[in-house]
Amino acid sequence: MRRLHSFNGGAHPAEHKAESTARPIAAAPLVPLYVVPLRQHIGTPALPLVRAGDRVLRGQAIGQAEGYVSASVHAPTSGRVVAVEMRPVAHPSGLADLCVVIEADGEDRAIDLQPLDWRGMEPSHLRNLIRDLGLVGLGGAVFPSFIKLNPGEAGRVETLILNGAECEPWITSDDLLMRERAREILKGAEIMQAMLHAGEVVIGIEDNKPEAIAAMQAAVREMGLGYEVAVVPTRYPSGGAKQLTYLLTGRETPSRGHAVEVGVQVFNVGTAYGLHHALAEGRPLISRVVTVTGHVASPQNFEVRLGTPIEDLIRAAGGELEGATGEIIGGPMMGFDLQDRAAPVTKAVNCVIVKDAQRFPPPPAPRACIRCGECARACPARLQPFELYWYARARDFGKTQLFSLFDCIECGCCSHVCPSHISLVDFFRYAKSEIWAREREKEAADAARRRHEFHVWRLEREKQEKAERLARKAVAQVKEAEAAPVDAEAARKKAILQAAIERAKQAREGVTPRNVDHLTPEQQHQVEEADARRARLHAGAEDQKETENQP
Amino acid sequence: MTGAPFSLGPRNSTPRVMLKVLAALVPGIVAHYWFFGPGIVVSLLLTSLAAVGFEAFVLLMRNQPVRLHLTDGSALVTAWLLALSLPTLAPWWLYVAGSFFAIVVAKHLYGGLGQNVFNPAMVGYAALIVSFPLYMTQWPAPLELAVHAPGWADAFDLVFAGQGALSPDAYTSATPLDSLKTQILAGRTVEAVLGQPIYGLLGGVGGEWVALAFLAGGAALLAMRLTTWHIPLAFLAAVALSAGALHLIDPARHAGPLFHLMTGGVMLGAFFIATDPVTASTTPLGKLVYAGGAGLLTVVIRTWGGFPDGVAFAVLLMNMCVPFIDDYTQPRVFGKTARLRRRAP
Ligand code: SF4
Numbered sequence: 006m007r008r009l010h011s012f013n014g015g016a017h018p019a020e021h022k023a024e025s026t027a028r029p030i031a032a033a034p035l036v037p038l039y040v041v042p043l044r045q046h047i048g049t050p051a052l053p054l055v056r057a058g059d060r061v062l063r064g065q066a067i068g069q070a071e072g073y074v075s076a077s078v079h080a081p082t083s084g085r086v087v088a089v090e091m092r093p094v095a096h097p098s099g100l101a102d103l104c105v106v107i108e109a110d111g112e113d114r115a116i117d118l119q120p121l122d123w124r125g126m127e128p129s130h131l132r133n134l135i136r137d138l139g140l141v142g143l144g145g146a147v148f149p150s151f152i153k154l155n156p157g158e159a160g161r162v163e164t165l166i167l168n169g170a171e172c173e174p175w176i177t178s179d180d181l182l183m184r185e186r187a188r189e190i191l192k193g194a195e196i197m198q199a200m201l202h203a204g205e206v207v208i209g210i211e212d213n214k215p216e217a218i219a220a221m222q223a224a225v226r227e228m229g230l231g232y233e234v235a236v237v238p239t240r241y242p243s244g245g246a247k248q249l250t251y252l253l254t255g256r257e258t259p260s261r262g263h264a265v266e267v268g269v270q271v272f273n274v275g276t277a278y279g280l281h282h283a284l285a286e287g288r289p290l291i292s293r294v295v296t297v298t299g300h301v302a303s304p305q306n307f308e309v310r311l312g313t314p315i316e317d318l319i320r321a322a323g324g325e326l327e328g329a330t331g332e333i334i335g336g337p338m339m340g341f342d343l344q345d346r347a348a349p350v351t352k353a354v355n356c357v358i359v360k361d362a363q364r365f366p367p368p369p370a371p372r373a374c375i376r377c378g379e380c381a382r383a384c385p386a387r388l389q390p391f392e393l394y395w396y397a398r399a400r401d402f403g404k405t406q407l408f409s410l411f412d413c414i415e416c417g418c419c420s421h422v423c424p425s426h427i428s429l430v431d432f433f434r435y436a437k438s439e440i441w442a443r444e445r446e447k448e449a450a451d452a453a454r455r456r457h458e459f460h461v462w463r464l465e466r467e468k469q470e471k472a473e474r475l476a477r478k479a480v481a482q483v484k485e486a487e488a489a490p491v492d493a494e495a496a497r498k499k500a501i502l503q504a505a506i507e508r509a510k511q512a513r514e515g516v517t518p519r520n521v522d523h524l525t526p527e528q529q530h531q532v533e534e535a536d537a538r539r540a541r542l543h544a545g546a547e548d549q550k551e552t553e554n555q556p
Numbered sequence: 557m558t559g560a561p562f563s564l565g566p567r568n569s570t571p572r573v574m575l576k577v578l579a580a581l582v583p584g585i586v587a588h589y590w591f592f593g594p595g596i597v598v599s600l601l602l603t604s605l606a607a608v609g610f611e612a613f614v615l616l617m618r619n620q621p622v623r624l625h626l627t628d629g630s631a632l633v634t635a636w637l638l639a640l641s642l643p644t645l646a647p648w649w650l651y652v653a654g655s656f657f658a659i660v661v662a663k664h665l666y667g668g669l670g671q672n673v674f675n676p677a678m679v680g681y682a683a684l685i686v687s688f689p690l691y692m693t694q695w696p697a698p699l700e701l702a703v704h705a706p707g708w709a710d711a712f713d714l715v716f717a718g719q720g721a722l723s724p725d726a727y728t729s730a731t732p733l734d735s736l737k738t739q740i741l742a743g744r745t746v747e748a749v750l751g752q753p754i755y756g757l758l759g760g761v762g763g764e765w766v767a768l769a770f771l772a773g774g775a776a777l778l779a780m781r782l783t784t785w786h787i788p789l790a791f792l793a794a795v796a797l798s799a800g801a802l803h804l805i806d807p808a809r810h811a812g813p814l815f816h817l818m819t820g821g822v823m824l825g826a827f828f829i830a831t832d833p834v835t836a837s838t839t840p841l842g843k844l845v846y847a848g849g850a851g852l853l854t855v856v857i858r859t860w861g862g863f864p865d866g867v868a869f870a871v872l873l874m875n876m877c878v879p880f881i882d883d884y885t886q887p888r889v890f891g892k893t894a895r896l897r898r899r900a901p
């Protein structure tokens with residue numbers, strides 16, 4: 006038995022798992038219209054490969070991975086592209102995003118799928134394939150898997166952890182997947198282990214899932230694998246990557262760093278399952294298991310094609326019941342309110358909870374913070390949330406950073422236990438977004454300043470060069486004139502020289518700093534490109550932060 | 557907009573926390589009533605009414621939602637702690653003035669619940685002992701030792717109609733702490749003094765039972781997880797250790813640890829006053845430092861200070877140090893290497 010290392014705090018929210026575990030995973034029905042966002046992962050959105058009017062087959066790439074942190078996107082069924090346009094997506098911001106809209110033809114014809122012999126493959130080629138097959142972390146973080154499957158220096162990854170903790174209440178998609186498809190998960194883990202040269206493989210599961218534990222143990226035995234199924238106590242957020250790593254290895258992922266820095270790599274069980282299917286059948290990631298639960302007629306897990314509108318998915322679960330008050334995407338601890346039910350299921354959506362007033366009452370009015378420290382006792386990152394709250398509310402963002410704001414994984418434990426019902430995490434999200442916005446502003450200003458300085462410097466240099474040329478010419482004229490009679494000659498020489506110096510001086514003085522606005526189109530283009538690059542880098546950095554935050 | 561978490565489950569609320577604290581004070585109040593008579597009920601009523609009245613008034617003045625804040629129960633907790641720290645049977649305006657200092661000055665002038673630096677009840681106590689020292693030293697004697705044991709009628713009379721009817725000598729006596737101090741100054745030894753009847757078994761007739769009842773209430777607080785062990789334990793340990801050390805050095809002039817634990821405001825202070833979350837240190841290590849300091853200062857003030865008891869001033873002094881203590885005792889954040897971190901200038 007592995008010695009477990011207990012992390013600080015945590016919470017025991019009501020589990021509500023039984024609602025959706027009574028039925029097996031069902032295939033969600035084919036729907037007439039699929040809306041497939043090109044950004045279903047952390048990083049740069051995929052570039053669209055199709056236009057309105059194109060016909061596509063199931064599994065055909067419709068978006069190509071762009072840049073390093075990205076992954077491809079594929080058609081969930083056969084049909085006709087009716088539009089590539091902005092559509093509402095399931096995102097906390099409620100903003101629209103570029104989507105490929107496909108009208109299904111009902112035939113569901115697939116591209117020619119070929120199993121891939123991954124064992125013989127050159128590692129970087131294999132990783133590129135995995136990117137092109139659209140694989141991303143399915144635990145909610147949707148970080149492109151091929152990046153995490155790069156072992157770096159040999160022997161860096163000692164422990165591969167499969168995350169089956171599923172600590173969020175209500176969600177049971179990983180639970181059911183482990184119960185029903187344990188062998189396929191383990192086959193995916195074998196690929197991961199081989200790619201990472203990982204010494205050991207540990208599957209972490211919370212002890213509230215005895216069926217899943219038994220199924221995984223049986224599969225490990227039958228397949229003759231030396232993997233360990235580690236049962237961890239049920240305590241939210243044991244499924245957070247950092248918390249599970251610590252639970253199982255006693256190693257703390259460095260602040261703002263990655264698990265791999267302490268020799269650990271963590272993948273969700275669903276990701277392993279997807280990887281197995283991608284390579285064994287050459288089938289890109291076009292579906293995932295989603296829990297539909299809460300105030301619906303028959304809560305259940307579905308294998309859902311990516312792009313299925315959420316309203317259609319809710320209908321598949323028997324539809325919402327009388328008195329539904331909205332939907333949560335994800336779990337109740339870290340999820341967000343869905344703003345538009347037409348938004349599609351993406352690789353990031355693991356659960357849809359239909360709310361009702363009884364189980365999800367409106368939050369009580371917040372009272373004053375009494376510094377009772379309950380929040381600090383519950384914080385798995387060992388922060389002092391009330392101090393952060395204090396400074397975030399006062400908009401003293403420097404102090405929030407000093408109190409390690411960016412080590413907050415937004416798990417929600419603090420808000421959950423606060424007796425004054427303060428929505429602490431909202432304040433932390435707000436403070437983070439403010440700080441990011443300010444950093445962006447500052448960078449933009451810096452870049453403008455640098456551009457301006459360069460521009461001034463270059464104009465000056467040109468003027469100076471011109472002046473020097475003139476002076477040289479004057480000297481040459483003087484030399485030419487040397488053959489002339491002496492007296493008149495001396496006077497003339499002097500006059501020419503004087504004039505040249507005068508001109509040079511004038512030219513120099515004529516150089517005043519110009520406005521940066523007068524850039525040539527080409528310059529303008531370069532500047533824009535540079536800005537876009539920076540923005541991408543920035544988005545990438547932010548998103549990496551996010552990946553760490555998903556239990 | 558409020559985002560996740562959505563599921564908040566059955567949990568504590570601030571009013572419920574305050575109610576439980578009040579409930580944990582009840583054993584001490586009952587003991588007080590039993591050994592010292594009905595005066596405590598009158599003073600509790602008075603401070604409660606005054607504190608809630610002042611609270612409502614200030615909330616109105618500050619344009620705050622009166623109902624929401626009044627129902628948090630914090631004013632009542634302050635009122636009860638104040639009443640339990642003051643002598644009973646004092647004139648009514650003493651309780652009203654104490655409540656004024658506690659609620660208006662110490663709490664709301666600093667920004668209201670959660671923002672006050674000093675423990676409101678202790679500010680009320682300190683203001684009174686500085687302004688009206690005479691009334692603050694007239695403590696009713698335990699019923700069994702009093703010349704005249706005041707009943708309900710006497711209690712209301714004394715508080716509201718003044719002291720004409722009954723001479724203070726008939727119902728008051730010096731507290732054990734007070735009389736020990738004066739007698740030692742007069743040259744007697746601790747041993748000789750503690751033999752006198754007022755000192756009871758552990759520290760003082762009646763008072764020792766009240767202290768034990770507060771200890772029981774404090775244990776309930778711990779059991780209900782309304783406070784952690786850090787502050788009460790550090791406070792009591794510091795009192796016991798420092799008193800014990802002094803006693804070892806000079807047993808004739810310094811009473812032992814048990815006497816100090818069982819007299820005055822130590823038990824009330826350890827479990828109910830020093831633990832006030834708003835004004836106490838918040839980090840685990842900081843709590844030990846803060847409460848240890850308060851316990852030590854209590855004994856120091858009792859031994860060398862000008863006041864009979866040191867709990868109030870010790871707590872107030874340590875309240876002052878809390879921001880500093882907290883800064884230097886921040887827990888090590890998960891994934892970071894340094895434990896102690898200074899706040900940037
Ligand atoms: S739990 Fe709530 S009331 Fe208590 S310290 Fe934290 S924020 Fe303040």
Ligand code: SF4
Pocket residue numbers: 380383384385386387388390412413414415416417418419420429430433
């Ligand atoms: S949301 Fe952040 S501050 Fe709150 S408990 Fe989780 S990690 Fe700690």
